[in-house]
Amino acid sequence: MPTVVVMDVSLSMTRPVCLDGSEEFQRKNLAVHGLNMLFEHMASNYRLEFTALMAFSSLWELLVPFTRDYNALQEALSTLEDYDKTCVESALQGVSNVVQQEWGSACPCQVVLVTDGSLGIGKGSLRHSLQTLKHRGDDKKFPLPFPFPTKMFIMCVANAEELQTTDAMDNLEELLFLSGGDGQILTVDGPLCMKSVQAMFGRLIDVAYSPFHAVLHCGNLSSDVQVFPRPEAVVVDDEVDPIPRTVNTDLKIVGFMEIGDISSPPVISRHLVLPIAVNKDVDDVGGGATEELEEEPSASQAAGKSPNICVLLHGSLRVEGMVALVELGLEWYGMLHSQADSKKKSNMMMSLFEPGPDPLPWLGKITHLGPISEAAENPYGEDDSKSPFPVTPQVKRSYAQNVTVWIKASGLQTDVQKILRNARKLPDKTQTFYKELNRLRKAALAFGFWELLKGVADLLERECTMLPDSAHPDAAFQLSHAAQQLKRASAGDPQYAGFDHNIVPIPTDFSS
Amino acid sequence: MRMFSVAHKTVFVVDHCPYMAESSRQQVECDVLTKSRAQGVIPLAPVSKSLWTCAVECSMEYCRILYDIYPRDKLINYIVSDSEFHILNSWMREDQSTHELMSALAAVGPPNHREDPESCSVVHGLSAAVESLSKITELQHEQRTALMDTAERVANRGRIICLTNAKSDTHVRMLEDCIQETILEQNKLAAGSDRLMAIQQCELVLVHIYPQGDDMLVSDRPKKEISPLLTSEVHSVRAGRHLATKLNILVQQHFDLASTTITNIPMKPTLNVCEQEEQHANTSANYDVELLHHRDAHLEFFKSGEFTTRENGLKETITLKWCTPRTNNIELHYCTGAYRISPTDVNSRPSSCLTNFLLNGRSVLLEQPRKSGSKVISHMLSSHGGEIFLHVLNSNRSILEDPPSISEGCGGRVTDYRIADFGEFMRENRLTPVSESSHHPSGRLPVERAKAQIDRHTRYWPMIISQTTIFNMQAVVPLANLIIKEALTEEDVLTCQKTVYNLVDMERKNDPLPISTAGSRGKGPKRDEQYRIMWNELETFVKTLAVATDRHQRVLDCIIACRSKPPEEEERKKRGRKREDREDRTEKNGNKEVEDKSWQDSERLKVLLDKEDQESEVIKDSPDSPEPLNKKPRLTTEEVQPPERAKGPVSLLTMWTNRITTANSRKHQEFVGRASSVNNKFELYQNLKDENGMDVHENGKTTR
The missing domain is CATH 3.40.50.410 (von Willebrand factor, type A domain)
Structure with missing residues (x-):
């Protein structure tokens, strides 16, 4: 999930913060300090995240386009300049443009808005934007909600009390609500200082940028893995089941399938599954991070040499052209598969299906997939020539069952012509003739279209009179028989107008 | 919704x-007269x-x-x-x-x-x-x-x-x-x-x-x-x-439906469908088909505001271009949604041509018509089990691009993974739909049973070739395939036991084992050491599964009984297992004899015996020189030898065991039990019996 950091560089950010007995800081310095900490954290623990840095005042500027180069981001932070007033709306418009240009409108994004809670004055201020929200034309719409799913984190270099003395907090809350409500407003606890701002960014890291660690189990074989990006909680139906579902930290493989059988299934998100070596001796305390970094080369080398199920699994999935079904939670499944970025580089990917018992109709209920060893005979055949998939529904869809639709005149004409064409080829086409005739009859009865039955009966009688001398005598018998049967049906005679009744050929004996 | x-x-x-x-x-007008038949016929009233x-x-x-x-x-x-x-x-x-x-x-x-x-x-x-x-x-x-x-x-x-x-x-x-x-x-x-x-x-x-x-x-x-x-x-x-x-x-x-019009559908791929309509058979024009589906299939378009809304609140149909499928290559597309379709004009010829083409199992990629720029494949039509779906394919930049290769991470430097074996394991653990009405005696859902099977199959599963001996040996395959089953038949047990005897034979023949020499200097472990490793591994493997059923346990017992072990260890094991072993014996013996017969080539016998001689010379000084593997077989032959056979020519086994026995008896003092045995049987733990006045339970199993 890419991140856009939107940094307020208006004059109010240069307001000094009084610290006892030390040098004077601006709010901007505190914000930069916090962001540096975030970037450092991401560089070491969340380095696959694409992050962009944008600065805004009354205008906005993309300082660093989406990148994984955290040095570049930190460098840009160190060269921030100060500009005029805060204008959140134009900045958000900028975010919308930048994100859609890069990722389209389907990719969820995180927006980290760093500001001091002084949200501008007059036109262009957030208050003004929100007040005029409902009186706008289509061309001047407020940029929220973004077209893409958004997680919005509003980082205020101010404490909550300060924000509540004005309407700033209310405005920010409304902003968060407009963005879709997914996210948080974070404020500084206590007096403004390096430490308290650090703590605030620490909370952001915990919520949004802590790596998702899980254990991948293939029976008794298992490995610690990092799942990137963090799988988000999903709400399937906010009315029936409003509690968001989260991915378990134990990912259990339940079985395997051919790629052809799983057949490009729809997925709600995709994640890299990266095996990790968990150093059990070192506690995961914030301060330990730097130490771990130093140890890494040797530790990772050692880890590279000890066999890991992820690598084995990936290799075999790739060679065999298969996927592994993996259980993510209660009635929630996904698949593990090999994903090649290029010819050389390939990796293990986990794609999440929609939560629910049967995310893919062609597999049936996932809970009702069992081991092939239980089947009387191997459903894949001895030479893998067969497959038990796809599961076919009991009822065929309309396009697979030759339905009759006469909404357009051409539909009706085609059906009548088909009957006549076959009528002229009696007795060779007796079967087809009656099949088509019965199809038309059924539809006409269901639609209460008795007039048509009479009409077709007349047509058949006419065909009968027009039979050439060379015609087989059976043709005349069948035509008049069919015509008579249709006429009786069109009179509503229950004996002849039954839906499931079929007109059958009249038995004749011209065998000689 | x-x-x-x-x-x-x-x-x-x-x-x-x-x-x-x-x-x-x-x-x-349902009486559409064709030109040739028009003369003199009064058309039916509409x-x-x-x-x-x-x-x-x-x-x-x-x-x-x-x-x-x-x-x-x-x-x-x-x-x-x-x-x-x-x-x-x-x-x-x-x-x-x-x-x-x-x-x-x-x-x-x-x-x-x-x-x-x-x-x-x-x-x-x-x-x-x-x-x-x-x-x-x-x-x-x-x-x-x-x-x-x-x-x-x-x-x-x-x-x-x-x-x-x-x-x-x-x-x-x-x-x-x-x-x-x-x-x-x-x-x-x-x-x-x-x-x-x-x-x-x-x-x-x-x-x-x-x-x-x-x-x-x-x-x-x-x-x-x-x-x-x-x-x-x-x-x-x-x-x-x-x-x-x-x-x-x-x-x-x-x-919440929306409409997509597939354009540029060529006539060619559907000729077979359209043949019935003779009058049109020669038309080669490309045609369009309109499909309805859930509107989320157009999410990307709605958001980018690329098209107009009609007065009734519905969006205009989106036109997508047919891309003739080149191959039937099976590929896993990154698909963000799949939505069932319904043709608006279901029985029109173009519609039925398209749907039949799809129902026959081909997939069609759909391209976004763009005024400029490169072509973008945004959708795919594909049928699954007689239902046609419009798949939405991701056409944006991936946030996971340029990921680290798996070879750069943990375990990435290891080169001798058992990729092919794991592939075999995966094929055995493929899934199949189980009828919802069928009830399993265990009462567990099929997917739980599938998990249990994976669990069973991986109790002992070395990931790399150099970590295992038994899985590199063809000879172990029959046992390895069977022992992981949830339940064994008598026949399975027999096959497993045969496999074990076969290994015994191999050891006797001193066949080389595929033990990895990687990492160790020189030639690696000696032959007998190799067999010791192999037996250890086999025992470990079967032990992980032995708790399942008595039959599994019997296979384990067979291994423990047959494998060569240092005397003291063997003795310890034997104490616990003797009774169960006896049950196996009859079958075992039967098999043995079949094999023995084929062995009666005296030349070969001689060579082997000579070899054995040399081998035992070498072993003598080794601290973990194997216990003679024949202690059991000797018992067996003596006990269950049918009377008529006893008079016949001496079997190889008997010859061999006798020889070994004599050789071994020189190396150690005879056990008290054996020395004072009656009819080669000596009752153990007599003291316990005296104290309790009942049969002793061993290994959790009653002797009843």
């Missing part, structure tokens, strides 16, 4: 009063559909599209109203099909002229519709049961689509009031019932149908709120084509 939005329940109320028999005055026929066929089209796209849990209840109401089907899932409805409609037939117009009214049907909406559906019932104490989250909403010929706007208001009242009454009833639910929201869609050329007596009215429970909208439509269009728009609005 929420599970229990108004779309969950739709009631069709179709007016069946005598006035509906009136002609729509839209004529259909037929025209009645208002009833129009209403029925358009409502059936609505149902067809709905069932194609939502085959489950978007339900229709069809009611016909004249002097009374006729309910043609129920909310039951099994009743939800156009075939069921058509059959019921045929039984109803067209409106009856003779019926008294005064007693006939659509009101009967509308009241029945409200009653029907308060009836609980299977899904509502399931969800209420599943949610238990939060069952109130299951909402009850619904929609009534009334196809009628109303007299006036006042008449329409009367109908609305009637529904409003019935809802209030019905909700009172529902409060005291388990099978009824109060209606929380009802949407009335009244479609006034009038014949072509008549004046419009009822005016159109957009949706308005009659009460917090009821909204109503009125559509005044001419019968025929217009009605069909109207209902097509309604089904799209009601079920």
